[in-house]
Amino acid sequence: MTEDPSTIGCAAFQAQLPELIGSGVDIGTHPHIQTCAVCRALLADLEAIAEAARQLLPIVEPPDDLWKQIESKIKDEESSSKQG
Amino acid sequence: MVGNVAEAEDLTQEAFLQLHRKIDSFRGDSAFSTWLHRLAINVVLMHLRKKGLSLISLDEAMEPTLEEGSGRSFGAPDLTLAGSIDRLALQRAVANLPAGYRLIFILHDIEGYEHNEIASMLECSIGNSKSQLHKARLKLRDALRTYPRQEERR
Numbered sequence A: 001m002t003e004d005p006s007t008i009g010c011a012a013f014q015a016q017l018p019e020l021i022g023s024g025v026d027i028g029t030h031p032h033i034q035t036c037a038v039c040r041a042l043l044a045d046l047e048a049i050a051e052a053a054r055q056l057l058p059i060v061e062p063p064d065d066l067w068k069q070i071e072s073k074i075k076d077e078e079s080s081s082k083q084g
Numbered sequence B: 001m002v003g004n005v006a007e008a009e010d011l012t013q014e015a016f017l018q019l020h021r022k023i024d025s026f027r028g029d030s031a032f033s034t035w036l037h038r039l040a041i042n043v044v045l046m047h048l049r050k051k052g053l054s055l056i057s058l059d060e061a062m063e064p065t066l067e068e069g070s071g072r073s074f075g076a077p078d079l080t081l082a083g084s085i086d087r088l089a090l091q092r093a094v095a096n097l098p099a100g101y102r103l104i105f106i107l108h109d110i111e112g113y114e115h116n117e118i119a120s121m122l123e124c125s126i127g128n129s130k131s132q133l134h135k136a137r138l139k140l141r142d143a144l145r146t147y148p149r150q151e152e153r154r
Helices: A008-022 A031-035 A037-056 A066-083 B005-027 B032-050 B058-062 B085-097 B099-110 B116-124 B126-153
Strands: none
Touching: A008 A031, A008 B116, A008 B126, A031 A037, A031 B116, A037 B058, A037 B099, A037 B126, A066 B005, A066 B116, B005 B099, B032 B099, B085 B099, B085 B126, B099 B126, B116 B126
């Protein structure tokens, strides 16, 4: 027998959350969310975190000499493998 | 992903060395960029494992702990973060996540990979990827809710 989603408790609802969020369904219409302010607040926070994360793409430029170092290591490897 | 510029540079170097060593094994089954990204992720994972950092076991991630169990109270609704997430605080909180959580959070929420792509890159199930991401976000929520109080004490 399937549990009625409007009567499940917070623990049961929150246990389903990773799957619900990952599935892309509109959780805002879930019967439990409609009636539970605590889970509604939790969901709002998790959505806000995901939204804020999109602005966090790190823009760290590699230093100018990094490619030279890589080239140099590759040449070292090539010459040592030819010798070996 | 490693939270340190010098380490990131070393790993970039290592990823290109690996690319040079393994380029012959690229068969064109996927886009070159996907293959290269996967190779780079593997370099990061190996590095984190070598350092003994807390790459949370993927099996463990499926089991709620006492601390993180689903029965835990998540607090009153008036403590919501929505609309008030400080970028610096979020960056700090992400940097402090356990390595396994951080990796999946960065791949999914920051870099925009889908769970099926992450599962393929990390050789775990899609369910594990979803579970780890959810736990990462919960940990971030906890960290962000305590952040203003830490700042007030300074």
